[in-house]
Amino acid sequence: MKKLSIVVCLFALAISSITATGVKEVKPNEAMVPSVVRTNIGSEPDSLDPWKSAATDTEAIFHNVFEGLMLYDTNGKMIPGLAESVVIAPDGLTYTFKLRKNVLFHNGKPFDSADVVYTYNNLTGMSGEKAVSSKFSLIKNINAPDAYTFVITLVEPSAGFLSLTSIPIVPEGYTNQAEHPVGTGPYRFVEYTPGQRIVLERNEAYYDANRMPKIKRAEIYIMTDEAAIVSGLQSGQLDFASITAEDAKQLSSDYTIYNAPQNMVQIFALNNEDPIFSDVRVRQAVNYALNKQDVIDGVFGGYATKLDSNFSPVMGMYYNDTLSGYYEQNLAKAKQLLLEAGYPNGFKMTITVPSNYQAHIDTAQIFAQQLAAIGIKATIQPIEWATWLDQVYTKAQYQSTIIGLTGKLDPDSVLGRYTTTYPMNFFKFSNARYDALITKAKVETNDAARISMYKECQKILTENAAAVYVCDPNLTVAARKDLKGYVFYPVGFMDLSTLYFEE
Amino acid sequence: MGYYVRKILGFIVTLFLVSVITFLVFQILPGDPALVILGVDADPVQIEALQRTMHVDEPVVERYVSWVGSALHGNLGISFRYQKPVSGIIADCFSVTALLALFTLVLTILIGLPIGIWLAKHDKAKYIVPFSLVSQLGVSIPSFCMGILLISIFTVKLRWFPSLGFTPWSQNPLACIKGLFLPSFSLSLGTSAVLIRYLRVSIISEQKLDYVRTARSKGLDENTVLQRHVLRNSLIPVITIFGMLVADVLGGSIIIENVFSLPGIGKLIATSIATRDLPLIQGLVMYLACIVVVCNASVDLLYSLIDPRIRLL
Amino acid sequence: MRQHDILVECSQLVKEYKGTRNKPVRAVHDLSFSIRQGETFGLVGESGCGKSTLGQLMVRLLEPTSGTVRYTNFQDGRGNRKQEKAMRKENQIIFQDPYSSINPRKRIGWLVEEPLIIHGIGKDAQERKAMVCSILKEVGLDDSYLDRWPRELSGGQRQRVAIAIALILNPSFVVCDEVVSALDVSVQAQVLNLLQELQEKFGLTYLFISHNLQVVSYLSDRIGVMYLGGLVEMGDTEQIYHHCLHPYTKALFSASVDAFDSVKEDLLLSGDIPSPSRSPSGCPFHTRCISCMKRCIEENPSMVEVSPGHFCACHLIQGMNT
Numbered sequence A: 001m002k003k004l005s006i007v008v009c010l011f012a013l014a015i016s017s018i019t020a021t022g023v024k025e026v027k028p029n030e031a032m033v034p035s036v037v038r039t040n041i042g043s044e045p046d047s048l049d050p051w052k053s054a055a056t057d058t059e060a061i062f063h064n065v066f067e068g069l070m071l072y073d074t075n076g077k078m079i080p081g082l083a084e085s086v087v088i089a090p091d092g093l094t095y096t097f098k099l100r101k102n103v104l105f106h107n108g109k110p111f112d113s114a115d116v117v118y119t120y121n122n123l124t125g126m127s128g129e130k131a132v133s134s135k136f137s138l139i140k141n142i143n144a145p146d147a148y149t150f151v152i153t154l155v156e157p158s159a160g161f162l163s164l165t166s167i168p169i170v171p172e173g174y175t176n177q178a179e180h181p182v183g184t185g186p187y188r189f190v191e192y193t194p195g196q197r198i199v200l201e202r203n204e205a206y207y208d209a210n211r212m213p214k215i216k217r218a219e220i221y222i223m224t225d226e227a228a229i230v231s232g233l234q235s236g237q238l239d240f241a242s243i244t245a246e247d248a249k250q251l252s253s254d255y256t257i258y259n260a261p262q263n264m265v266q267i268f269a270l271n272n273e274d275p276i277f278s279d280v281r282v283r284q285a286v287n288y289a290l291n292k293q294d295v296i297d298g299v300f301g302g303y304a305t306k307l308d309s310n311f312s313p314v315m316g317m318y319y320n321d322t323l324s325g326y327y328e329q330n331l332a333k334a335k336q337l338l339l340e341a342g343y344p345n346g347f348k349m350t351i352t353v354p355s356n357y358q359a360h361i362d363t364a365q366i367f368a369q370q371l372a373a374i375g376i377k378a379t380i381q382p383i384e385w386a387t388w389l390d391q392v393y394t395k396a397q398y399q400s401t402i403i404g405l406t407g408k409l410d411p412d413s414v415l416g417r418y419t420t421t422y423p424m425n426f427f428k429f430s431n432a433r434y435d436a437l438i439t440k441a442k443v444e445t446n447d448a449a450r451i452s453m454y455k456e457c458q459k460i461l462t463e464n465a466a467a468v469y470v471c472d473p474n475l476t477v478a479a480r481k482d483l484k485g486y487v488f489y490p491v492g493f494m495d496l497s498t499l500y501f502e503e
Numbered sequence B: 001m002g003y004y005v006r007k008i009l010g011f012i013v014t015l016f017l018v019s020v021i022t023f024l025v026f027q028i029l030p031g032d033p034a035l036v037i038l039g040v041d042a043d044p045v046q047i048e049a050l051q052r053t054m055h056v057d058e059p060v061v062e063r064y065v066s067w068v069g070s071a072l073h074g075n076l077g078i079s080f081r082y083q084k085p086v087s088g089i090i091a092d093c094f095s096v097t098a099l100l101a102l103f104t105l106v107l108t109i110l111i112g113l114p115i116g117i118w119l120a121k122h123d124k125a126k127y128i129v130p131f132s133l134v135s136q137l138g139v140s141i142p143s144f145c146m147g148i149l150l151i152s153i154f155t156v157k158l159r160w161f162p163s164l165g166f167t168p169w170s171q172n173p174l175a176c177i178k179g180l181f182l183p184s185f186s187l188s189l190g191t192s193a194v195l196i197r198y199l200r201v202s203i204i205s206e207q208k209l210d211y212v213r214t215a216r217s218k219g220l221d222e223n224t225v226l227q228r229h230v231l232r233n234s235l236i237p238v239i240t241i242f243g244m245l246v247a248d249v250l251g252g253s254i255i256i257e258n259v260f261s262l263p264g265i266g267k268l269i270a271t272s273i274a275t276r277d278l279p280l281i282q283g284l285v286m287y288l289a290c291i292v293v294v295c296n297a298s299v300d301l302l303y304s305l306i307d308p309r310i311r312l313l
Numbered sequence C: 001m002r003q004h005d006i007l008v009e010c011s012q013l014v015k016e017y018k019g020t021r022n023k024p025v026r027a028v029h030d031l032s033f034s035i036r037q038g039e040t041f042g043l044v045g046e047s048g049c050g051k052s053t054l055g056q057l058m059v060r061l062l063e064p065t066s067g068t069v070r071y072t073n074f075q076d077g078r079g080n081r082k083q084e085k086a087m088r089k090e091n092q093i094i095f096q097d098p099y100s101s102i103n104p105r106k107r108i109g110w111l112v113e114e115p116l117i118i119h120g121i122g123k124d125a126q127e128r129k130a131m132v133c134s135i136l137k138e139v140g141l142d143d144s145y146l147d148r149w150p151r152e153l154s155g156g157q158r159q160r161v162a163i164a165i166a167l168i169l170n171p172s173f174v175v176c177d178e179v180v181s182a183l184d185v186s187v188q189a190q191v192l193n194l195l196q197e198l199q200e201k202f203g204l205t206y207l208f209i210s211h212n213l214q215v216v217s218y219l220s221d222r223i224g225v226m227y228l229g230g231l232v233e234m235g236d237t238e239q240i241y242h243h244c245l246h247p248y249t250k251a252l253f254s255a256s257v258d259a260f261d262s263v264k265e266d267l268l269l270s271g272d273i274p275s276p277s278r279s280p281s282g283c284p285f286h287t288r289c290i291s292c293m294k295r296c297i298e299e300n301p302s303m304v305e306v307s308p309g310h311f312c313a314c315h316l317i318q319g320m321n322t
């Protein structure tokens, strides 16, 4: 008995000493300007190797480490990156990049045209290996006349091509990217502990004084649990983090809340080949039956932009603003359309939702209620993400689903999803005029003409009710009050170089 | 002799069956690991490239045979998700979960043993009833709720403990204990409640035996009788539940590791299933089977330590 | 050897156990008697009548609900750890079941030595070991038993160990609670003889408890007959054996004598023993007594000295005397 009580006492002592040191540790941190910024990422990076990575989350972090010939600014406009300048020949086929001098890779290797050639050889498959990406099939030819000039010749003109050149340039011959990524960006990679965190450190040799990071070190914790993220913020273990609209309300008094559209389109997809939804009138009826504002208020706490197009207004000049308000809720019209389509009493349908996205499940619930008003009985079927990818996304074995698709700088990679030949066209939308427009827009060099083609494409999608375009949910970020400089991009990019702590 | 041979044979058969079943389940389960990893923004070329490294296009039997072949050489393959050797990933995560489980068991003993003994000594309704209520709570509150509660008090309000990240023991033992304290504490409440119940009943029934009276008659005071004679004997039935507690702790760690963002086996299991990471799952299943065997062996060993009459054959 | 100094005396002893549904179980009920220095006092009664409870009360392993147990051979102080220890040293108990009465997870040597350690007897391990060996020899076990586990021993051997444990402190008073009833008949006599030898040798006083009147008569100087928590008859073995008066004692004798030609009758002891939690009014035995009278149902007879040293609690006898 005595022994036991001694053990208990020792243990209590140990705990109190631990907590005592804990208090000591926190204090200096709070007093000084921190040299570390800590945030979270919602999923494990898919691969550290930029050629093997496709996830938006991963890119959002590693865009701090890697740079392309061109970069994009906060409006999505292409700006010089590793290339100081680019000259596009009048025929639209030849791109001549002047490369920056005095750039060093994170491993100390100087950057020159050999690295660019190495990178593009692999991207296009000209190295003899399999092409790393399918997006560069337009390239006919590359060459480097000298160490700081790089020339690309295209098969045919492409207005969207320049936006592709933001793809990372990697050092020639370096094959260990998956383990230890090496780029030229303002932050260099330090470590990645699976399941735990990614650590980046300021690239002291960064060439652009304007983009030189102010914070020395960034720790990005891999956290999936919403509650854990909030308590991480509240306990001062995270400096900023993206959170849900609901949590934002709770945190708004003690944290700076950044809130902006994130160029995502939440889509209520209706399988166009489904016996019921193959009738455009049924799809239109569904569109008229729904009230998107209820979703925006009920699911996203009001922080979302209502859509009637497959683009978010963040897409800027490509966004077709005339479509706004195309489908206002109109139950009479919806019922009329159902009647014409031969469903006077409605029908039964299933909404398949990936169970890991609570927002989509909540949306489905609201929609199911609204559809009941025109006699459609919707059943919600949550399925696992992997199953969703297989059954819905790849095989299109579903009736309807709700998903968010992120926007891209190049409109083609968003609208291209609806072309008849696109392998993952899970909408099963097929429209000859649409396909033709997409093909034409790709090679159109006249910006105005190209923009109007993409606007036309959006119109076709909306008029044919290819799907229900719900909203662009905002990206909500909570940051501690003294952390400043958070900026939004039209694509997923968490720019760490602009962040600073106020003294 | 025969006993050991039988045990080992049984173990091998178990491993074999479990690996076959896992393999088959993954053939039926829909979902392409490459697609799960790369997501909806993936370039088809990338998906294809990833699929090539996974050999998912080869026939099932062939893949299974080659897996067994390399597993026999100690090579559990490369994880789809992490593109690293499975054994290394598991070893890293296991060290976290093992520490978590160890801490939890230590806490369980530190909490459960004194309270269990005390309640057995004070076998009165006025102590038992409030305890039953509290222990009912301890058992029925899911450990993750407890975890969230503890975080909101000790991490958010008081800032005594961290709620995320894990510091390896080798790097900083103090920080490691600090990081694991709350998660193991939230797990240990339920297990302590179970331990207390078993221990109390066991001590009370043991105390009814005549040898306890003999010991008193020798002139020992109550505490010494308890410590020297009763406790050891009443621990034997309790050890049986220790295997169960270990299972409880490992099960609970799956959730608690997510709540506290600990990179342990629990989190790994969740990710590996969600991403259809077959090599990793296979490795984990093998690992867990081994753990079960080790746990059983340890319970046997504990028996023989506490009860010298039991000899390990 | 026979002396008449009283060694242990209990008066108006009551022990109630907490029963189910708050009904107390009266295991011992207003019981007074004394045991003389050096004698063997036999206690008989059916199972469940409170013999073991009384035995444990006599060595203070149980606290009485009311009444007292007093020892004459040493200063007695309650709550004083030192004196309590001294009391333990003087009074020992041996239990019925040698399988449960010794800790199965300790070696014999350790078990026998433990009392010495507790009471600080013997200056070192060596001396204690010598004492352990000598007491083991007294009970008929040699040194080889020191390192044995209880499970390696037979019932008789275990009971010898239990005796050794009880006697190593050199007590004056030993309660033997059904010490042979769990043993083979062949071993019973050996153990009884051993107890008798040891009594002579160490000048022990025994409270010898058994449900078997034959065994008790064989060993005891005086006998008390117990029924439902109280004594119904008490006297010298001679008196009880040849001139028992109480119908219950008679029934007990007939039961044990006829154990061999069982056909005859259980007539004398039919009916169930009343539950100790619901003692009948009047004479506790009236529910089963063959000569039950009206008075027996209404009035509980008190102990009366029928002849010198022979006490009996029965209206029949009192009727005869008055």
Ligand SMILES: Nc1ncnc2c1ncn2[C@@H]1O[C@H](COP(=O)(O)OP(=O)(O)O)[C@@H](O)[C@H]1O
Pocket (backbone or CB within 6 Å): C017, C018, C019, C025, C026, C027, C045, C046, C047, C048, C049, C050, C051, C052, C053, C054, C276
């Ligand atoms: N610890 C106890 N708690 C409650 N009742 C008990 C306890 N021990 C004995 N009793 C009851 O007291 C009565 C006397 O028991 P006991 O002294 O063991 O009788 P005996 O030794 O004559 O068989 C029995 O009815 C028994 O059920």
Ligand SMILES: [Mg+2]
Pocket (backbone or CB within 6 Å): C048, C051, C052, C053, C178
């Ligand atoms: Mg008894």
